[in-house]
Amino acid sequence: MSPSQNKDILVGIVGVGLVGGELVKQILSINKAKNPFKIVLLSSSRKALYTSPENAITDSEGWKAKLDASAEKAELSKFGGYLAGLVAQGKGRKAVIVDNTSSEDVARLYPEWIAQGLSVATPNKKAFSGEKKTWDAILAASDSEGGGRWLNESTVGAGLPVINTLKEMLGSGDRVKKIEGVFSGTMSYIFNNFSAASSDAPKPAFSEVVKVAREKGYTEPHPADDLNGFDVARKLTILARTVSALSHSQTKLPELESFLDVQTQSLIPAPLEGLASGDEFVGKLPGFDEEFNKLREEAAKEGQVLRFVGVVDVEAGVVKAGLEKYPVTHPFATSLGGSDNIIMFHTERYSPRPLIVQGAGAGAAVTAMGVLGDLLKLV
Numbered sequence: 540m541s542p543s544q545n546k547d548i549l550v551g552i553v554g555v556g557l558v559g560g561e562l563v564k565q566i567l568s569i570n571k572a573k574n575p576f577k578i579v580l581l582s583s584s585r586k587a588l589y590t591s592p593e594n595a596i597t598d599s600e601g602w603k604a605k606l607d608a609s610a611e612k613a614e615l616s617k618f619g620g621y622l623a624g625l626v627a628q629g630k631g632r633k634a635v636i637v638d639n640t641s642s643e644d645v646a647r648l649y650p651e652w653i654a655q656g657l658s659v660a661t662p663n664k665k666a667f668s669g670e671k672k673t674w675d676a677i678l679a680a681s682d683s684e685g686g687g688r689w690l691n692e693s694t695v696g697a698g699l700p701v702i703n704t705l706k707e708m709l710g711s712g713d714r715v716k717k718i719e720g721v722f723s724g725t726m727s728y729i730f731n732n733f734s735a736a737s738s739d740a741p742k743p744a745f746s747e748v749v750k751v752a753r754e755k756g757y758t759e760p761h762p763a764d765d766l767n768g769f770d771v772a773r774k775l776t777i778l779a780r781t782v783s784a785l786s787h788s789q790t791k792l793p794e795l796e797s798f799l800d801v802q803t804q805s806l807i808p809a810p811l812e813g814l815a816s817g818d819e820f821v822g823k824l825p826g827f828d829e830e831f832n833k834l835r836e837e838a839a840k841e842g843q844v845l846r847f848v849g850v851v852d853v854e855a856g857v858v859k860a861g862l863e864k865y866p867v868t869h870p871f872a873t874s875l876g877g878s879d880n881i882i883m884f885h886t887e888r889y890s891p892r893p894l895i896v897q898g899a900g901a902g903a904a905v906t907a908m909g910v911l912g913d914l915l916k917l918v
């Protein structure tokens with residue numbers, strides 16, 4: 540056995556669609572002589588494909604047909620044991636499971652996987668922003684003898700360096716005062732269009748902007764799933780927990796039992812709350828355009844725009860998501876295009892001018908990059 544074989548990192552990918560597929564492609568594009576990754580498990584919600592490390596997936600096109608033709612059902616409970624078994628057979632081997640689903644069922648298995656010595660890398664926010672007891676179980680499993688690591692960079696801002704930036708600031712003793720940003724690509728698109736910085740820009744109705752965003756595939760099929768603010772609340776929970784966990788001294792931040800503890804302003808008009816159909820929702824939204832118009836006009840009179848932002852105010856001990864006003868000259872007003880994310884870190888060192896991270900916060904290529912960046916930390 541060559542020494543390099545001992546450094547194998549076995550990869551299992553649960554959920555192979557756009558980004559999962561893109562991740563396979565990015566892993567296989569690493570120079571063979573230097574590539575430590577061996578893809579030995581792929582799974583959709585229906586089927587699974589298991590291979591030995593010797594027969595790991597190497598064909599960035601052919602795997603789809605192989606997975607479709609596989610006779611194995613996707614049984615989540617088997618994945619951990621399969622990978623742990625392979626790790627036990629090769630000295631120095633490691634294994635990581637990539638969860639590319641938005642499934643709560645998959646997230647629930649992280650503590651078990653990590654306790655088995657497997658690492659978990661994922662853009663799925665559910666486990667880290669859900670019930671505190673799940674997150675505590677992940678921490679405990681990772682701290683236990685032989686426990687694996689958990690990697691969460693792509694849960695906030697997809698491939699943008701957000702969590703890593705935060706970790707390095709806190710680890711080196713900087714004190715974070717406040718993090719504020721536009722964390723939802725959908726909300727970014729909607730308000731960049733609805734409330735543009737330039738006074739010459741058209742002033743479309745709110746319902747029209749939402750309708751167009753939906754047609755372009757920027758919103759969930761039911762726009763209320765974006766307008767409820769929960770996606771932002773989940774991302775803020777992950778940031779707030781990370782600040783609390785890694786700050787050198789105790790912070791005033793609340794202990795969030797789950798993302799539901801974040802003060803979140805929903806943009807769903809109360810009478811449309813709970814409508815089951817996305818079409819019906821979009822059909823009735825024009826009835827509420829006047830309210831949004833008024834907010835835009837008030838802001839414009841003050842030389843401001845509207846943005847849906849998330850704030851982790853460490854000094855005030857507040858975590859909140861909602862509609863805020865920013866001057867037309869502010870980066871949140873001027874530098875966002877399309878569905879960009881932007882995140883400002885106000886810290887003791889980055890003061891008075893904050894550190895700013897900005898760019899595409901969604902999309903297959905950048906999200907897969909965020910995950911692969913995490914995998915490279917295991918090498």
Ligand SMILES: NC(=O)c1ccc[n+]([C@@H]2O[C@H](COP(=O)([O-])OP(=O)(O)OC[C@H]3O[C@@H](n4cnc5c(N)ncnc54)[C@H](OP(=O)(O)O)[C@@H]3O)[C@@H](O)[C@H]2O)c1
Binds near residue numbers: 639642644901
């Ligand atoms: N897309 C982005 O730009 C982006 C950016 C940042 C973060 N994220 C996060 O990435 C995750 C996935 O994104 P998404 O919204 O595209 O999710 P999605 O549409 O629900 O895709 C889920 C994928 O996982 C598979 N799957 C679902 N449940 C499963 C289960 N129980 N066992 C095995 N496989 C299962 C599905 O299989 P089938 O194909 O068989 O249905 C599908 O391949 C989410 O957590 C999302 O929040 C996405």
Ligand SMILES: *[C@@H]1O[C@H](CO)[C@@H](O)[C@H](O)[C@H]1NC(C)=O
Binds near residue numbers: 731732740751
């Ligand atoms: C808003 O979107 C519409 C439709 O796509 C487009 O014509 C318009 O230029 C956009 N406005 C701004 C300010 O981006």
Ligand SMILES: *[C@@H]1O[C@H](CO)[C@@H](O)[C@H](O)[C@H]1NC(C)=O
Binds near residue numbers: 778781
């Ligand atoms: C994200 O991962 C880092 C380790 O890479 C960890 O310190 C931090 O607590 C994690 N945050 C959450 C919310 O899981």
Ligand SMILES: CC(=O)N[C@H]1CO[C@H](CO)[C@@H](O)[C@@H]1O
Binds near residue numbers: 557558559640903
């Ligand atoms: C983050 C990620 O990888 N998301 C992808 C997971 O798989 C589904 C399809 O099965 C894609 O649509 C997502 O983009």
